Amino acid sequence: MLDYDEEADRYDASRGGEPRAAAAAAAVLGLLPEDARELLDVGCGTGIVTRRLADARPGLRVTGADRASGMARQAAARLPGAVVLADSRRLPFPARRFDAVTSVWLLHLAPSQESARAVVAECARVLRPGGLYITTVDKAAAHNVGSDIDTVLADRPHGPVRDAAGLVAEYAAAHGLVPAGQARFAGRGQGRSPRRTIADLRRGWFVTLPPGEPLAEDFAARLAALPDQDRPRPDPVFTLRAFRRADA
DSSP states (O other), rough: OHHHHHHHHTTTTGTTTHHHHHHHHHHHHSSSSSTOOOOEEEEEEEEEEEEEEEHHHHHHEEEEESHHHHHHHHHHSTTTTTTEEEOSSOSSSOTTOOOEEEEEETTTGGGSSSHHHHHHHHHHTTEEEEEEEEEEHHHHHHTSSOOOHOOOOOOOOOOSSSSHHHHHHHHHTTTEEEEEEEEEEEEETTOOOOHHHHHHHHTTTTTSSTTTTTHHHHHHHHTTSSSSSOOOOOOEEEEEEEEEOOOO
16 A cells, blocks of 8 residues: 555645545535535645635535545645544544534545544544534446556456445445435546556555565556557546435
């Protein structure tokens, strides 16, 4: 898995930058009730999406939380005084504090299903009754755009999926969260070229293909044989699911 402290300085540039952040924030805001006043962005990363959420609605107070200190520093520069260093499984906030909680591109990183469940449990805990939890689901599947790169990578080893839509719905239901909508948005600027995919592979992007191992280099060679080495393939399309805390 990538070291997100080391990744912080290049994270935004390698993942679509502001155009992708704008698409993500717009999709979240489309699900967010107009009367929401306090929002917590869990796993806020560099704060590139978090800042857009805060800027979009003057009456919305936004707090970011991330466990990687490098990421949290970047986020704090964007939202001074509004970012905390925290593990998403043990949030440092009282119960029923927020009108909305978001976790964009987070659950797929959970080391186990139990860990992903714990994240959702914490997000539910800090939600007020009637509050909304919004999260991305099926992230890995979003990157499969049917390209020649995907054909090459189709037979690589696959790890367990923690953020499958069905699983996330189960996690949510166990903590009093009921379905309340969904949205999709493009990961603008994230369409990979073969050359970029090789670079990502060699820095540990694909957790089942550790850099330097023979299998990883075999996939790198197969990717290097593809045409149009610098032509990006289509962007991924991500899915958001919203859940409402139903208890009074």
